[in-house]
Amino acid sequence: MFDNAPQQRSRKSVYEQWVAHQGVPLIQGHYIADLKTTPVEPWARRNAAGCFINHDASNTSNDCYLLELAPGQETTPQHQLYEEMIYVLRGRGATSVWYDEHRKSSFEWGAGSLFAIPMNAWHQHFNASGSEPVRYIGVTSAPIAINLYGDPEFIFNCDYRFISRYAGEADYFSGDGTLTGMVWETNFVADVPNYALLAYPERGAGGRNIKFTLARNQMGAHVSEFPIGTYKKAHRHGPGAHVIILNGDGYSLMWNEGEPIQRFDWQPGTLVIPPNRTFHQHFNVGASPARYLALRFSGNEESKAAVRNLVSSRSVKLGGDQIEYEDQDPSIHRMFVQDTARHGVEVQMEEFVVAATR
Numbered sequence: 001m002f003d004n005a006p007q008q009r010s011r012k013s014v015y016e017q018w019v020a021h022q023g024v025p026l027i028q029g030h031y032i033a034d035l036k037t038t039p040v041e042p043w044a045r046r047n048a049a050g051c052f053i054n055h056d057a058s059n060t061s062n063d064c065y066l067l068e069l070a071p072g073q074e075t076t077p078q079h080q081l082y083e084e085m086i087y088v089l090r091g092r093g094a095t096s097v098w099y100d101e102h103r104k105s106s107f108e109w110g111a112g113s114l115f116a117i118p119m120n121a122w123h124q125h126f127n128a129s130g131s132e133p134v135r136y137i138g139v140t141s142a143p144i145a146i147n148l149y150g151d152p153e154f155i156f157n158c159d160y161r162f163i164s165r166y167a168g169e170a171d172y173f174s175g176d177g178t179l180t181g182m183v184w185e186t187n188f189v190a191d192v193p194n195y196a197l198l199a200y201p202e203r204g205a206g207g208r209n210i211k212f213t214l215a216r217n218q219m220g221a222h223v224s225e226f227p228i229g230t231y232k233k234a235h236r237h238g239p240g241a242h243v244i245i246l247n248g249d250g251y252s253l254m255w256n257e258g259e260p261i262q263r264f265d266w267q268p269g270t271l272v273i274p275p276n277r278t279f280h281q282h283f284n285v286g287a288s289p290a291r292y293l294a295l296r297f298s299g300n301e302e303s304k305a306a307v308r309n310l311v312s313s314r315s316v317k318l319g320g321d322q323i324e325y326e327d328q329d330p331s332i333h334r335m336f337v338q339d340t341a342r343h344g345v346e347v348q349m350e351e352f353v354v355a356a357t358r
Contacts, residue, residue: 013059015146025051030254031264032271035137035244036089040068047076055273057239062219062297063143064242069093069127069134077124081155082145083217084117084138085295087192087244089269091134094126099161099168107173107188112246114189114221114293115173116214118166120158137271139242139295141219165216185213192293193246197225202313204325205230205352225291226284229348231336234281234323235312236274240297243272243282248290251339253332254280261329279323281332285339325353 012020019026024043032038032053040049049068069075069091090111098104099121108128109115117123127134145155166172177186182198189195189212200209203224211222223246226232234253243252245266252272255261256279264272274280284290314320317327333353340347 013143013147014150014152015059015063015143018146018152019052019054019063022050022052024049027051027053028055029053030055030273030275034267034269035066035271036135036269038066040066040135043067045076046078047073053271053273055239056275059143059147061143061238061240062139062141062242064137064139064295066135066137067125069125071127071132072130073127075125077122078156079120079122080140080142080145081120081149081158081160082141083119083215083219084140084142085214085217085219085221086115086117086136086138087293087295088113089135089137091127091129091132093128093134095123095173096126097121097123097166097172099163099166103168105166105168105170105172109188109190112191112193114192114212114214115187116217118172118187118215119162119217120160121162121166137242137244137295139219141297182209183211183213187215192223193291195223197223200224203235203322204233205349207232219295219297221293221295223291223293225289226282227289227348228284228287229340229345230352231283231349232281233325234279234328234332236277236279236321237312238297239276241274242295243274244293244295245270245272246291246293248284248288249286249343250282250284250290252280252282254278261332281323281328283336283339285336285343285345287343287345325349 024041040051043050050066052065054063088109088111092110094106094108096104096106146152173188175188175190177184197208197210200207205226207224207226209224213220245268247268249267251263251265253261253263254274311320313322315322315324337347
C-alpha cells in the first residue's frame with residue numbers, strides 16, 4: 001500500500017515464527033474496518049479465540065492482537081517479559097494480576113476500559129457474562145523482546161519481578177493517578193469513551209486530548225477528540241500508533257510526500273495504524289464529536305515526550321512534522337466540504353482554514 005513497507009526477507013524473524021506457531025490468523029495491513037467483527041479462530045494457548053494484526057514495522061516495534069473469550073470462560077494464566085496495553089471492545093469481566101499467588105490484585109472492567117499488564121506479572125482474564133463473549137485488543141512490545149532474546153521460552157518463563165513497576169498493591173488498578181500537564185499516570189481507566197479531556201490547540205480545530213502512562217510502561221496512549229464539522233492538522237511520526245475509533249463517523253487520509261492521497265473511512269470500532277513517517281489527517285463528518293484512542297509504541301520519559309510533541313506539532317516549514325492548514329493541499333478541504341454536505345453537517349472550519357479554501 002505504501003512504499004515504505006518492509007523488504008521481503010528470506011528468513012522469518014523469531015517473532016514471526018512465534019506468531020505463525022500460535023495457530024491463529026495473521027492480518028497484515030494498516031486498516032481494519034471493524035475490530036468488533038474481525039474474524040478470530042481458536043487459540044489453544046490462551047483458552048480463547050484470537051488473531052494477530054501486524055503493521056509495516058511490527059517486526060521491529062509493536063504488534064497487536066484481538067482476543068475473544070467465550071461466555072463464562074477464563075484465559076490460561078500467563079506472564080511475559082514484554083509490555084501490554086489492553087482496551088476492551090465489548091463485554092464485561094475481571095482480571096487478576098500477581099507475582100505472588102497468595103497476593104493478587106483483582107479488578108473488574110467493561111466495554112471502554114483501558115489497562116496495562118505490569119511487566120512480567122502473572123495475569124488471568126475472566127468473562128463475567130454467561131451469555132455474551134468478551135473481546136479486547138492488546139498492543140504489546142512482544143516483537144522487540146522476542147527478537148532480542150531469540151527464545152520465546154525465556155520470554156514466557158523468566159521469573160524476574162519488576163517490583164519498581166508493580167509490587168502486589170491491592171489498589172493498583174483502582175483508577176487513581178497523577179496528572180502532570182497533559183499526562184495522566186495511572187494503571188486503569190474505567191471508561192475511555194467518556195473520559196474528561198483537556199484543550200489541545202496545537203493540533204487545531206478546537207481539539208481536546210489526554211495522554212496516559214500506564215503501569216510505568218515505555219509504551220503509551222492518548223485520547224483525542226475533535227468537534228462536529230472539523231478536522232485535525234496533518235502530521236507524521238514513527239510507527240506503531242494503533243488508532244481505535246471510539247465515537248463519531250469520518251475518515252482519515254494517509255500519504256507519503258509526492259504520492260497519491262489514500263482515504264480510509266471509519267466508525268466506532270475501526271482501527272487505523274499510520275505507517276512509519278506517513279502523513280495522516282483525521283476528519284469528522286458525523287453528527288457528534290469524534291474521539292479516538294491511540295495506543296503507541298514510543299517511550300514516555302518526560303524528555304522523549306517533550307521532544308516528540310514539539311516536533312510533531314511544529315510546521316514542516318520549520319523542520320517539524322505537521323502541515324498547517326494554510327499549507328495543505330486545497331483539495332483536502334474541498335473533499336471535506338463535499339462530505340459534510342452529504343452528511344447534512346455544517347462545516348466549522350472557517351476560523352481555522354484560510355488559504356486552503358482559495
